[in-house]
Amino acid sequence: MQSDRLILRGGRVVCPLTGTDSVRDVIVQGGRIVSVAERSDSAEGRVVDCAGKVVAPGFTDLGAELGDPGKTWREDLSSGSEAGAAGGFTTIVCSPRTDPVIDTPVAVSEVLGRAAAVTGARIDVAGALTVGLAGEKLSELGRMAEAGAVAFSDGRLCMANSALLRRALDYARPFGHPVMLRPGNQELERSGVMHEGIVSSQVGLRGIPAAAEELGVAQAVAFARLTGASVHLSQVTTATSVNQLRHAQIEGLPISAAVPARHLLMTDSAVDESVYDTATRLLPPLRSDSDRVALIQGVSEGTIGCITADHVPLTRLEKELEYMFAKPGAMGLETALSAALTAIDDVHSVIRAMAVAPADVIGRRASIESGAVADIVVFDASVRRTVCGPYRSKGINEPLEGSELRGEIALTVRDGCIIYGPRTL
Amino acid sequence: MNRKDMLGLRDVSREEITEILNTAERFRNVSERQIKKVPTLRGRTVVTFFMENSTRTRMSFDLAAKRLSADTLGFSASSSSTKKGETLMDTARNIDAMKPDAIIIRHSAAGAPHMLAKAFPWSVLNAGDGINEHPSQALLDMLTMRDHLGTLDGKTVAIVGDVYHSRVARSNIFGLTTMGAKVVVAGPGTMCPPSMSHLGVEVRHSIDEVVEDADVVMMLRIQRERLQPGMMSTVNEYSRFYGLDLDRLNKARPEVLVMHPGPINRGVEMSPEVADGKQSVILEQVTNGVAVRMALLYLLLGGEPMGGDANAV
Numbered sequence: 163m164q165s166d167r168l169i170l171r172g173g174r175v176v177c178p179l180t181g182t183d184s185v186r187d188v189i190v191q192g193g194r195i196v197s198v199a200e201r202s203d204s205a206e207g208r209v210v211d212c213a214g215k216v217v218a219p220g221f222t223d224l225g226a227e228l229g230d231p232g233k234t235w236r237e238d239l240s241s242g243s244e245a246g247a248a249g250g251f252t253t254i255v256c257s258p259r260t261d262p263v264i265d266t267p268v269a270v271s272e273v274l275g276r277a278a279a280v281t282g283a284r285i286d287v288a289g290a291l292t293v294g295l296a297g298e299k300l301s302e303l304g305r306m307a308e309a310g311a312v313a314f315s316d317g318r319l320c321m322a323n324s325a326l327l328r329r330a331l332d333y334a335r336p337f338g339h340p341v342m343l344r345p346g347n348q349e350l351e352r353s354g355v356m357h358e359g360i361v362s363s364q365v366g367l368r369g370i371p372a373a374a375e376e377l378g379v380a381q382a383v384a385f386a387r388l389t390g391a392s393v394h395l396s397q398v399t400t401a402t403s404v405n406q407l408r409h410a411q412i413e414g415l416p417i418s419a420a421v422p423a424r425h426l427l428m429t430d431s432a433v434d435e436s437v438y439d440t441a442t443r444l445l446p447p448l449r450s451d452s453d454r455v456a457l458i459q460g461v462s463e464g465t466i467g468c469i470t471a472d473h474v475p476l477t478r479l480e481k482e483l484e485y486m487f488a489k490p491g492a493m494g495l496e497t498a499l500s501a502a503l504t505a506i507d508d509v510h511s512v513i514r515a516m517a518v519a520p521a522d523v524i525g526r527r528a529s530i531e532s533g534a535v536a537d538i539v540v541f542d543a544s545v546r547r548t549v550c551g552p553y554r555s556k557g558i559n560e561p562l563e564g565s566e567l568r569g570e571i572a573l574t575v576r577d578g579c580i581i582y583g584p585r586t587l
Numbered sequence: 588m589n590r591k592d593m594l595g596l597r598d599v600s601r602e603e604i605t606e607i608l609n610t611a612e613r614f615r616n617v618s619e620r621q622i623k624k625v626p627t628l629r630g631r632t633v634v635t636f637f638m639e640n641s642t643r644t645r646m647s648f649d650l651a652a653k654r655l656s657a658d659t660l661g662f663s664a665s666s667s668s669t670k671k672g673e674t675l676m677d678t679a680r681n682i683d684a685m686k687p688d689a690i691i692i693r694h695s696a697a698g699a700p701h702m703l704a705k706a707f708p709w710s711v712l713n714a715g716d717g718i719n720e721h722p723s724q725a726l727l728d729m730l731t732m733r734d735h736l737g738t739l740d741g742k743t744v745a746i747v748g749d750v751y752h753s754r755v756a757r758s759n760i761f762g763l764t765t766m767g768a769k770v771v772v773a774g775p776g777t778m779c780p781p782s783m784s785h786l787g788v789e790v791r792h793s794i795d796e797v798v799e800d801a802d803v804v805m806m807l808r809i810q811r812e813r814l815q816p817g818m819m820s821t822v823n824e825y826s827r828f829y830g831l832d833l834d835r836l837n838k839a840r841p842e843v844l845v846m847h848p849g850p851i852n853r854g855v856e857m858s859p860e861v862a863d864g865k866q867s868v869i870l871e872q873v874t875n876g877v878a879v880r881m882a883l884l885y886l887l888l889g890g891e892p893m894g895g896d897a898n899a900v
Contacts, residue, residue, distance in 0.1 A: 353815065358782075359782070360782070360785045363751075363782060363783060363785055363786060364597065364785070364786070365697065365698070365719065366595075366697040366698075366716070366717060366718050366719025366720060366754065366757060367697050367698070367717070367718075367719070368718065437698070437701050437705060438697070438698030438701050438702060482674065482676050483674060483675065483676075484675055484694065484696030484698065484699045484702065485696060485697060485698040485699075485702075486695075486696045486697065486698075486717065487696060
């Protein structure tokens with residue numbers, strides 16, 4: 163990728179870390195931001211008119227399933243990277259849930275080596291916490307960190323063995339990387355295909371109780387206290403989870419959390435309204451409306467620091483099936499900002515949750531300031547659009563398809579290069 | 588009735604249910620004749636597509652279609668064998684290519700009939716999808732109740748057993764509450780969770796409590812082969828707490844109706860004396876099944892209005 167001098171002119175720069183919220187010209191050169199000024203007369207380089215738009219630090223997602231290597235019919239590094247760019251993401255941490263699993267330093271290097279060539283969002287790697295994501299034996303966490311992994315995770319899988327999870331956290335702590343966990347419970351989730359509640363009893367599908375997630379949150383909180391390891395809960399989706407987190411944070415425990423953007427907008431009634439559309443089959447499942455309201459509150463007050471795209475692209479092969487046989491998951495990279503803005507009517511909260519907080523989890527600083535890496539997103543926060551394809555992702559499973567949402571990405575810049583944006587802009 | 592499919596009773600109106608039951612009543616005499624056939628659906632093709640085992644429902648639908656002179660064609664596969672190869676949608680596309688008029692489907696996955704109904708032009712009749720619905724069974728149950736009680740409005744129906752995982756119970760709950768009946772359910776805590784009250788039923792845990800003032804007691808089959816671990820302890824204990832025997836039945840109203848969707852586990856949910864007793868209408872249910880399914884096929888496939896086609900019936 164070649165980076166030219168770029169002038170983002172007249173946009174509303176919103177940078178939570180520096181406290182900026184005003185109209186500025188942002189000048190980018192050599193992959194870095196070189197100036198954030200009220201008015202720059204310089205016209206040297208490519209000028210992009212950003213009037214009426216928000217200019218913010220690029221977004222970071224901590225757990226996209228890119229399926230590369232091994233499941234590239236779903237997504238690959240290149241399509242995932244482009245989908246991320248289209249959604250305003252400049253960094254994507256890919257989940258180790260690949261085939262083979264990214265559970266060795268060689269696998270980390272292999273993916274990072276190929277990821278260097280992508281032309282959309284930057285791709286980082288989370289190494290598997292346990293070998294083969296089997297929850298039985300620890301992976302070489304230290305060597306994977308040396309190879310460049312930025313976090314450890316068992317993807318969507320919940321470890322059944324509590325003693326091993328406790329040791330994994332103890333073991334990971336000195337390497338300084340966060341351990342990302344999806345709070346859940348294998349046994350309670352085994353036969354369920356949606357949230358257990360009024361809607362599941364109406365549509366006759368087996369439910370997953372909210373308690374499955376809440377047990378996972380309780381366990382993570384207890385282990386963060388016990389081990390002192392940094393824990394990031396990659397998907398929290400219930401009102402009680404938010405309460406549990408609130409208490410853990412008051413106590414000062416090193417625990418952060420993310421909510422999938424669509425869970426701020428959609429509820430389990432979507433399963434009914436769509437008449438068993440398998441795009442609504444998710445893990446964690448869409449919850450009740452009172453959960454949804456609590457999640458929005460959790461993001462607004464900062465209890466849930468991050469909003470994730472929770473990107474799990476799947477194909478017709480995996481979704482054009484009976485509801486209970488369809489694979490759980492939905493795409494999200496290209497709709498996360500719109501979902502978040504539609505649910506949370508506050509640009510600052512959304513930017514904090516999509517850019518600043520997730521970058522912070524992996525030890526990075528997402529800011530618009532002189533000297534910073536030029537990872538920038540420009541978006542229109544008020545335009546309404548109807549979600550529709552074609553998508554850059556290879557997936558077909560976008561449950562928000564057809565919804566009218568707020569906000570649209572205009573331009574994404576990574577390392578000073580335009581990775582997404584209409585040519586005319 | 589103006590609908591393409593019969594997927595469940597949850598969204599079926601009181602008027603529609605009444606129309607189906609009235610139509611079924613008029614079809615009932617076809618099965619009493621020596622020549623048990625009317626030409627109503629001559630030239631139409633009805634496919635029975637059973638992805639789960641079934642004896643009586645399948646036979647009943649098959650007979651219903653044949654007594655209406657439709658051509659019938661059966662297709663069955665265990666869902667595991669189709670999981671190995673062809674998807675449900677592909678199987679359906681193949682059936683579609685043969686131009687059927689209606690498909691009667693039973694499937695282990697809730698929503699499978701809905702998926703076909705959305706994708707194809709022919710009528711879909713749900714003959715049981717997972718734990719969701721079994722509308723024709725509930726309709727034949729309601730017809731049987733109406734025969735004896737005259738109306739469903741204001742009547743009390745007790746459903747006992749694994750209500751939560753029973754598609755028969757769920758369709759009955761939707762249909763009966765629409766028709767103005769009160770439904771009370773009882774069973775083990777794992778099978779009658781308090782959350783069932785969202786469906787508009789009263790949840791109790793003692794069979795004696797629900798049998799006492801019921802007009803109808805519907806006993807559900809314990810599907811021992813399908814129970815997940817921990818749903819109940821032993822069959823003996825189940826029978827002791829939730830089985831219907833003569834002692835319990837004697838505390839009920841004398842004219843109470845005893846029903847069961849079959850097949851019965853004699854000695855588990857119901858003692859033989861009760862199953863064969865004078866209050867039992869279990870075999871009437873089976874007879875009504877054919878009439879109700881004839882009515883459904885007739886109404887969905889757009890037969891002539893009953894009034895104008897009375898001679899055919």
